[in-house]
Amino acid sequence: MTESWSTFRELLIPESDLARSGRGKALEAALRTAIREGRLPQGTRLPSTRDLAGQLGLSRGTVTAGYAQLVAEGYLQARHGSGTTVACTPSPVANRSVPADVVPGWRFDLRPGLPALGAFPRADWQAASRAGLAALSDDELGYPDPAGLPALRTELAGYLGRVRAVAAADVLITHGVAESETLIARVLRDAGHRAIAVEDPTHPGSAESFAANGLTPVPVPVDEHGLRVDLLARTGCRVVLVTSAHQFPLGVVLSPERRRALVAWARDRDGLILEDDYDAEHRYDRPAVCSTQVLDSERVVYLGSVSKVLAPALRLGWMVVPPALRDRLVDRKRLSDLGCSPLPQAALAHLVRSGGYDRHLRRTRLLYRRRRDALLAAVDAELPDWRPHGVAAGLHLVLRLPDGTDDAALQLRLAKRGVNAPALSGYALTRAPFPGLVVGYAALSPDRLRGAVREMADAVRSRGGRRT
Structure with a gap:
């Protein structure tokens, strides 16, 4: 054994931690961290429970329980006659590569x-998570409904109706607008579409997602009144993505005249409008304009998420879809990942229901x-x-x-x-x-x-x- 156990106390558990209550938890955490960081390599033999208890001033039962917990987690293995050894050494978290779009050190x-991530309502979210979990039935802890948790779909339908005037007859839950776009692109590709009109300029992630899923993005210029609807017919597309309430990135609003022209285009072409309403709740000089979806719920797919209101890390979004697309999108979602986790969905449902979201x-x-x-x-x-x-x-x-x-x-x-x-x-x-x-x-x-x-x-x- 290469480790000197006479220094085990100083190596793993500070004196201040041992002085607190819950010392068994401190022992578990210290051993787990030492294994994950590689300070206790795979194959290292740990001292007996009696020996370690004596060194650390703990009861033997506390050490035995700590070893048993880490055996159950797969960090340790115990064999009769061979003692307890480290079963594996995971790669340290610090060695994981940094995503290319995240540059550490920006001043x-x-x-x-x-959004302001520091303003995330942590206490409200914790309370909503507890309340949401308590409200879930045992059956709802099984495999989820791929369309989304019914309680959340109901709450969002009411919220979108009163805040954005959306005719939300059928809300589908996704992991955000990015996944919504991917699911739609695959359904449209299966239906024979090969291109989609997009605003120019636009969010590069949307154009990349459509291209990766078989739809060629066709740019349509944006001016001070929003998308140039008069140029849509020239593209030959029958689907268009718009950010009508607050164009990204130019920040202009699609004018009422162009909204009506856009819906007329969709009806004339048997087309479809994807409306990304990504941050419409944030208007500072006047109430936000209503969604385009209110003009024709049969021709508009309404997209939204909590990323700009709460935090992107929650990975929760929604689609309000026409009946003609509903079953195909739900089936595509089922084949993709079986559906979103009910636990954060239940928390969001409670947050909306209790007024915390507003x-x-x-x-x-x-x-x-x-x-x-x-x-x-x-x-x-x-x-x-x-x-x-x-x-x-x-x-x-x-x-x-x-x-x-x-x-x-x-x-x-x-x-x-x-x-x-x-x-x-x-x-x-x-x-x-x-x-x-x-x-x-x-x-x-x-x-x-x-x-x-x-x-x-x-x-x-x-x-x-x-x-x-």
């Missing part, structure tokens, strides 16, 4: 799409409005020739740069200073309408936002006023 991360929205609207105001005031003071584009809504805005600016080059210059501010040109499938930066403000405090703008201004001044 100011202004990526769009992130309370959180009211709090964060005020929070995000203050942060947006702070960002715009700083830009006006430091960079007066940069202009905001779009309506007062959502979790991001576009800063329009002076004509002739190379926004991609500016993005790289800012990155070297630790500022993550994506260029508008990076969201264009053809060509961006103007140079700009797509700036998320929800995740940073007003002071941090002011610091980010000062850094941007310094970057511009350091170039002597040059635009590239």
